[in-house]
Amino acid sequence: MRLLPAACCVLLGTFVLADGDDDDKAPAAGRQSAQPSLNGEQQRAVGIRVAHPLAAKAPERVDALGVVLDATALISDLGDATAADAAEHAVAAELARLHALHEGGAGASVKMFEAAQAEQAKAQAQAQIAAARFALHWGPLAALPSAARQRVIEASASGRTLLLRADLPGRHTLGAYQGKALLDVDGIEVPGHVLGALRQTTELQSAALLIEVPNAPSGLGPGARIPVALLTAERSGMLLPRDALLYDENGAYVYKQLAKKTEAENTRYSPVKVRLLLALGDGWVVDGLDGDDSIVVHGAGVLWSLQGMGAPQHDDDD
Secondary structure, eight states, rough: OOOOOHHHHHTTTOOSSSTTTTTTTTTTHHHHOOOEEEEEEEEEEOOOOOOOOOOEEEOOOEEEEEEEHHHHHHHHHHHHHHHHHHHHHHHHHHHHHHHHHTTSSOOOHHHHHHHHHHHHHHHHHHHHHHHHHHHHSSSHHSSOOOOOOOOHHHHHHTTTTTEEEETTTTTOOOOOSEEEEEEEETEEEEEEEEEEEEEOTTTOOOOEEEEETTOOHHHTTOOOOOEEEOOOOOOEEEEGGGGOEEEHHHHHEEEEEESSSSTSSSSEEEEEEEEEEEEEEEEEEEEEETTOOEEEEHHHHHHHHHHSSOOOOOOOOO
């Protein structure tokens, strides 16, 4: 989240959230879900600015930098995960056998049973580590159904398809992409299929997608770097500057200024959940807003701080 100037932090001590929120005994959850409320002087002091979002269409192509991945790394990670999983099942079966013998008085000692328990804990930990490593390196494949995942792995291992990492330099978040991509191989456009977002970053420190390329041109091997165009549907949405957007475990959201019921009351702001579509220029095209909504485009971090460190409730109460 954005850091606030020291002067703003001092002013925040005088702000109120909503009617009744000055009760020190109110539960924390109530404070976090309250709607921030500021008077005109407070809004000016912290630089709150609102604007209407602009209707916009997302671009059809997004440029990325691709690198062909080594299939042996995929096979190695898969082998480690498979072996660790098999070992865990074997140890669990042995533990179950010893437990049955011990309960039936057939000669399995307490010491043998406890040793088997320790082995199971170790095998379980190793299986979890191997599975987590596979998910980190090959997240989109891990998310596929078993049959589809096996098809992609077999095709990659045999050389019938290539797996390619497409980095979006300067980007750390991804919008909604269709499952198509075009690789520029010596001036020839080669189609690829987007499998999903990768979790692990590289030296580029950017968001990336995993792309499957069937029947790739011969000579295109691991380590090759090629331009990639990610194809997106023409999406209509609302354009907002980056400063308007905040993010928590529930996703992206903005603060909407609510209409006053009387001139004397403070201005209230409600967090509204939005769906990120695509980055466009210095902003984002999002879904979930109307053109007549008054959105906080500067000072959203101040409103977030008023609700405490917990996640706000993304409800549009207006």
